[in-house]
Amino acid sequence: MNKIIEIKNQKLLRIINTLVLISVFFLYFNTLYANGYTEKNTNQSKLFNIGKTASKKEIAGWDIDVRPDGHGLPDGSGTAADGEDLYDEKCSSCHGTFGEGEGSWPKLIGEHSSIKTGISPEKTVGTFWASPSTLIDYIHRAMPFTEPQSLSWDETWAISAYVLYLNDIIEEDFIFNRESFASVKMPNFGNFVTDQRPDVHAIRCMKNCKKVEDISIKVALLGYASGAEDADQYTSGGSNSQKDETPMEIKKTLGQETYDIACKICHDQGVAGAPKIEDSQAWEARLKQGIDQLFAHANEGFQGTNGFMPAKGGQSQLTEKQVNDAVEYILIKNNLQMEKQ
Numbered sequence: 001m002n003k004i005i006e007i008k009n010q011k012l013l014r015i016i017n018t019l020v021l022i023s024v025f026f027l028y029f030n031t032l033y034a035n036g037y038t039e040k041n042t043n044q045s046k047l048f049n050i051g052k053t054a055s056k057k058e059i060a061g062w063d064i065d066v067r068p069d070g071h072g073l074p075d076g077s078g079t080a081a082d083g084e085d086l087y088d089e090k091c092s093s094c095h096g097t098f099g100e101g102e103g104s105w106p107k108l109i110g111e112h113s114s115i116k117t118g119i120s121p122e123k124t125v126g127t128f129w130a131s132p133s134t135l136i137d138y139i140h141r142a143m144p145f146t147e148p149q150s151l152s153w154d155e156t157w158a159i160s161a162y163v164l165y166l167n168d169i170i171e172e173d174f175i176f177n178r179e180s181f182a183s184v185k186m187p188n189f190g191n192f193v194t195d196q197r198p199d200v201h202a203i204r205c206m207k208n209c210k211k212v213e214d215i216s217i218k219v220a221l222l223g224y225a226s227g228a229e230d231a232d233q234y235t236s237g238g239s240n241s242q243k244d245e246t247p248m249e250i251k252k253t254l255g256q257e258t259y260d261i262a263c264k265i266c267h268d269q270g271v272a273g274a275p276k277i278e279d280s281q282a283w284e285a286r287l288k289q290g291i292d293q294l295f296a297h298a299n300e301g302f303q304g305t306n307g308f309m310p311a312k313g314g315q316s317q318l319t320e321k322q323v324n325d326a327v328e329y330i331l332i333k334n335n336l337q338m339e340k341q
């Protein structure tokens with residue numbers, strides 16, 4: 001009998017213990033919750049008792065962007081002459097003595113003439129970037145690669161000035177600072193245009209849509225991947241990604257770009273025996289030899305009975321694909337694109 005009472009008591013004790021524990025937990029969380037909630041500014045960090053409100057100083061550490069309109073331009077100043085030694089010491093091992101790039105480290109200078117072709121300026125600070133603010137921001141934020149954010153603002157102004165000087169954008173003694181910033185014009189400024197590719201304005205398909213498996217994404221990285229021509233095209237998805245499936249509209253836009261630069265001069269008016277772009281009959285006749293033959297003649301040059309067609313229209317910097325797109329553009333204009341298949 002005693003034993004039974006003892007066991008019963010033990011059971012009771014255990015139940016009481018558990019109840020007490022539960023209420024303690026409940027009270028604890030309830031207070032936490034109430035604390036968090038009753039504060040005017042319901043603060044997650046208080047609620048869960050983790051983290052803290054960022055201080056002004058901490059926010060300032062992140063808020064370092066420098067924008068083309070001059071927002072965020074730092075104090076200080078420097079000239080290219082000031083920056084030369086700093087650059088040699090901190091940057092040249094990767095980017096080369098004159099910004100030409102060591103090995104496969106990025107180049108910081110480019111051929112100004114590459115901008116004029118209008119298709120693929122070299123993607124360097126000098127020939128691609130549109131505003132000097134990007135340079136100041138980037139160097140201060142990210143360089144030297146192994147020691148980001150170690151440069152003072154004076155050093156940043158001076159090294160930025162030196163990189164601009166290497167690119168023939170400013171003189172060696174130009175004092176680069178907040179006051180003179182707006183007078184620095186980057187050579188490629190003005191060549192950034194609103195994206196006109198037709199797919200940008202595409203409307204979402206809601207009925208009779210293509211199956212996902214049948215859709216492939218194709219991006220033309222014009223002039224971006226240096227060297228290999230094949231690298232112009234990055235394809236993903238789709239079953240037969242080998243076939244050139246660039247949508248007709250995009251092809252037309254890309255082709256027209258090349259046509260205007262390299263082909264228009266002869267083919268618009270029919271100069272020197274060139275078939276006029278709108279002469280459908282002439283193009284239909286020429287297409288009879290097959291589109292590959294037209295591609296080959298446009299790329300390699302062609303002496304016909306009417307005159308001489310120079311290789312790539314004389315613009316040797318064009319890739320084979322750019323020239324082919326221009327040929328297709330001509331055919332599309334004449335409603336001859338379907339003959340290809």
Ligand code: HEC
Pocket residue numbers: 087090091092093094095105106107108123124125135138139143144145146159163
């Ligand atoms: C250890 C090698 C190294 C050093 C030293 C170095 N960089 Fe770089 N730099 C890089 C790499 C790598 C990139 C590309 C980073 C990326 O794309 O994410 C780069 C990119 C850049 C770019 C952008 C280039 C572009 O066209 O996108 C600039 C500008 C630049 N560095 C300037 C500097 C300056 C100025 C210094 C000296 C203060 C410096 N770098 C020191 C390796 C280095």
Ligand code: HEC
Pocket residue numbers: 258259262263264265266267271272273274275286293294295297298302303304305306307308309310312313314323326327
């Ligand atoms: C300097 C003038 C000139 C320029 C620039 C030029 N072409 Fe031509 N093209 C010609 C002439 C002339 C012919 C006709 C040759 C003949 O049949 O006698 C021709 C013919 C062609 C043909 C037909 C070839 C064939 O086999 O029948 C194609 C395709 C062509 N050009 C594409 C282009 C493209 C694409 C460009 C620009 C990248 C271009 N051309 C730039 C002069 C030019």
